[in-house]
Structures are given as C-alpha cells and as structure tokens.
Amino acid sequence: MEILYNSTRSKENPVKASEAILKGLSEDGGLFVPERIPALDKNFTELSEMTYAETAYQVMKLYLTDFTEEELKGCIARAYDDKFDREEIAPLVEADGAFYLELFHGATVAFKDMALSILPHLMTVSAKKNHVKNEIVILTATSGDTGKAALSGFADVEGTRIIVFYPKCGVSPIQEKQMVTQKGKNTYVVGIHGNFDDAQSGVKEIFGDKELAAYMDEKGFQFSSANSINIGRLVPQIVYYVYSYAKLLKQSVIRDGEKINVVVPTGNFGNILAAFYAKQMGVPIDKLICASNENKVLYDFLRTGTYDRNREFVLTSSPSMDILISSNLERLIYHIAGNDPEKNKDLMKKLSQGGVYTITEEMRGKLSGFYGNYASEEETAKTIRGLYDRTGYVIDTHTAVASCVYEKYKEETKDAKTAVIASTASPYKFTRSVMEAIDCEHAQMGDFELADRLSELSKVKVPKAIEEIRTAPVVHDHVCGKTEMKKMVMNFLKI
Numbered sequence: 001m002e003i004l005y006n007s008t009r010s011k012e013n014p015v016k017a018s019e020a021i022l023k024g025l026s027e028d029g030g031l032f033v034p035e036r037i038p039a040l041d042k043n044f045t046e047l048s049e050m051t052y053a054e055t056a057y058q059v060m061k062l063y064l065t066d067f068t069e070e071e072l073k074g075c076i077a078r079a080y081d082d083k084f085d086r087e088e089i090a091p092l093v094e095a096d097g098a099f100y101l102e103l104f105h106g107a108t109v110a111f112k113d114m115a116l117s118i119l120p121h122l123m124t125v126s127a128k129k130n131h132v133k134n135e136i137v138i139l140t141a142t143s144g145d146t147g148k149a150a151l152s153g154f155a156d157v158e159g160t161r162i163i164v165f166y167p168k169c170g171v172s173p174i175q176e177k178q179m180v181t182q183k184g185k186n187t188y189v190v191g192i193h194g195n196f197d198d199a200q201s202g203v204k205e206i207f208g209d210k211e212l213a214a215y216m217d218e219k220g221f222q223f224s225s226a227n228s229i230n231i232g233r234l235v236p237q238i239v240y241y242v243y244s245y246a247k248l249l250k251q252s253v254i255r256d257g258e259k260i261n262v263v264v265p266t267g268n269f270g271n272i273l274a275a276f277y278a279k280q281m282g283v284p285i286d287k288l289i290c291a292s293n294e295n296k297v298l299y300d301f302l303r304t305g306t307y308d309r310n311r312e313f314v315l316t317s318s319p320s321m322d323i324l325i326s327s328n329l330e331r332l333i334y335h336i337a338g339n340d341p342e343k344n345k346d347l348m349k350k351l352s353q354g355g356v357y358t359i360t361e362e363m364r365g366k367l368s369g370f371y372g373n374y375a376s377e378e379e380t381a382k383t384i385r386g387l388y389d390r391t392g393y394v395i396d397t398h399t400a401v402a403s404c405v406y407e408k409y410k411e412e413t414k415d416a417k418t419a420v421i422a423s424t425a426s427p428y429k430f431t432r433s434v435m436e437a438i439d440c441e442h443a444q445m446g447d448f449e450l451a452d453r454l455s456e457l458s459k460v461k462v463p464k465a466i467e468e469i470r471t472a473p474v475v476h477d478h479v480c481g482k483t484e485m486k487k488m489v490m491n492f493l494k495i
C-alpha cells in the first residue's frame, strides 16, 4: 500500500517518498513523516534467516513505496557491500550481559555510515523518478564526522557532486586527514578560516540564494543536502533494529515475541527515533532507553515534560552528542500530539522564539515507552575502563554513555530483559579519549601510535579505514575565507 509523507507542520501537501528524499526538508520548515507507520509483513522466523541486505529490503519497501523492487534492491546492493569490513554489516557482540550492536563497520568507522552509504543511491534513483535532469550537488558543513561519512557515501556516485566545508582549525587531526585524503573525482573539500557556525551559516546562505539556484539550473546543477533529517537517512536506520531482534532469535537468546530493551546514545534523536519506528512496526521492544552525555536536554525533557535549550553548551568526550536542539525530536512530538501538525507547530514556534516548550500531560503519557538518563564525563571514562577490565572488550565514548545509562536503568528498575546497546563508533575513532580511560601511558603518543597500542590492548585489528589514512596522500588542500564559500562552489563546478 502506498505511503505518502506529510510535513510535521502541515498536512496540505503530502509527497511521495522519492520527493521527500529529494526535498530533505518541507518548504514550511517541517520534517517529513510517513502518514502511517507500516507493520512488518514478514514474521521473525522468516526474518531470522535473512541477511542484512534482505532484511533491509523487507523494511525499506514498506516505506519507499514508489521505488520498484529492482530500484530498491539495487540501492541496497550498492550500499551494503565490501565497504563494510564484516559480512553481517552490523554484528551483535555480547559483553558483560548486554548485546552491543556494532554499527561502525563501514567506511568511516561510525554509525552514520549505515544511512549515508545508501542515501546517495536513494537520491539518484529519486532524481530519475522525478525527471530531474540536473546533476545533484550536495553541500555540507561539518564539525568533523558527518563530512567524511557523506564524502565516502557520495564519492563516485554518478550524477552527484559533493562539497564539504569544515573549520580549518576546528576538527581533530584524524578527522581532517580522513577528509583531505578522500578519493573520488566528484568530491571537493574546503577548510574555511572560521568556526563550524561560520561554515554552517555560509552553506545556509548558499542554499537560500535564489539567483544562484537559477544560474545553477541553467548550467545543469541543483543543490541538495545530506542532512540527518532526510527520511532517506531515517528509514535505513530502522533496519538494524529489526535485524538485531531477528539475530537474537536465531541465536536462541530470546523466544519469538519476547520483549527486549534498546539503549541508544542520543544526540539529534535520529537513531532512537528509528528504534521507536521499529517498535511501532511490530518489533517486540519494551523500553527505549535514551542516553545523553552532560548536554542532558533530553533527560530533563523526559523527566519533566519541558524541553529547554537555554543552558550552557558542554564540550564532552562524546562530541557527536554535544547537541542542544535535537532536530529529529520534532517527529516524535508530532506523533505524540496525535499526528497533529498545528499542535507541533505551536511548540516548535516556542522553541525557536524562547528556546523552551512544555508538552501536555496527555502527550507525556505517550512517552511511557521511553526512559532517559545521562552519564557524566567521569562516569563515561569509568564505564570504558570497567568493561575493559571485566571482559577485555573496548567501547568508544558514545557507546560508553549508553552502557553507563543502561547500568543506571538496571539498578533503578531491576529489569533484566535482554538489552541491545547501539554501539555507534569504533573505539579507533575516538582513540585518545578511550586510551585516557584504559591506559596510563597514552599521553606522549601520536594518534597512530595510540591506535597501535589500542590494538595490542584490545586484540582487535586497526580498522582498514584508519590504516588507509595513515599513508594516504592529501588530495584536497583548498582553504578559503568565510565570505568566499560561494566562489569556491562556482570554481569547483567550473561555472
């Protein structure tokens, strides 16, 4: 049955999946949501025999209803291939009584690869379906992680170009090296003299430049974004919750229908929203455990019903969760408001004006499936250390936030259901913080030396993605002032 997508702020212009993927954000500023959440049409006995790619098809076909079977299977095959260093794509590893769902075996050793490996293909198919003749130019401002994941997703994908702007002095040496060594003749990486906000404002300005858009169109180009609010990034994430439940069943860890808990280290609320959708589709999930770092806006929201971004921004060792406005939360607000765009719009207006809103008691009642808590910096480090000491298994800082919150949850509730913890980055991505927690000899070592030492301690090989950048030649050395970004775009496109 066909599914259309409404904006969270108006039901007036429903669009097809392919249109929602091309647009990214609705014109009224809202996020696209499916008009209803489809139920799985295969049972878990069937799903437990499927590969990751087969499971992906079973889930995604229910959402991307204007894609043909051939189109969708083509996208999946091109995304989940040997870019991943494990055949299972997302292995489940048991440690200390919980199951870590390793989402970091892709090109950039972090979980954003799960969606950004497939988004470029969903986008090119969507462009064809909608008779878009132009080449699609992806513009991204990055504080480090998203840029690399988007670059490797779009590299050499026909019909696309990707341009990434990053703050020249505002990313880690490894993050910079990952980006400036990116191969692919359609990739372009520019360091700007400014901070992340400058990069982001510059990109927004280019997106909003109507004159430029008209000129680009004349020359056969149009801009798009690989932003985390695109449904083309949300839908692929639902897959790994269906897959992990099926694998637990296959391994006889659980009985069919037995409920599990899911723990997600949360920033922009994309990953945990995908778990929420999986639950609505029929995956037997009991609690969705939302883990925050010291930027604990979501914990306070779940506890009080008030979302308040007016607070100090804390820089932590889990930087991908250092967020005060979780943009995907708007989708949950819309759903718990009874899919009511007016109620949602009203709250979002309050958020943009005063930075704070409070939901009704009735809406709060619909959040009972969620549990929230947070981990301090000290607790995060202690969790990495404790798990390593007990089991030898090493997790990254983001995953450690989740692991710590899960311990707090168990302590509080004595709930001993099987738990899946989303492991969102390889410890090799945040090597220094991880080594600070487990090895007192780390301080004088360089980044790659640290990786070798971690490999010794954890008995896990340094991932290919990290090995490669050790010796890879720098192929991007563009830098510009923050007012020259548009010029850089035109240079790259030779227009």
Ligand SMILES: *Cc1c(COP(=O)(O)O)cnc(C)c1O
Binding pocket: 110, 111, 112, 145, 265, 266, 267, 268, 269, 270, 271, 272, 320, 321, 398, 424, 425
């Ligand atoms: C982006 C990211 C997160 C947060 O995920 P959201 O979907 O934004 O909640 C957690 N961990 C890592 C390593 C990330 O890169």
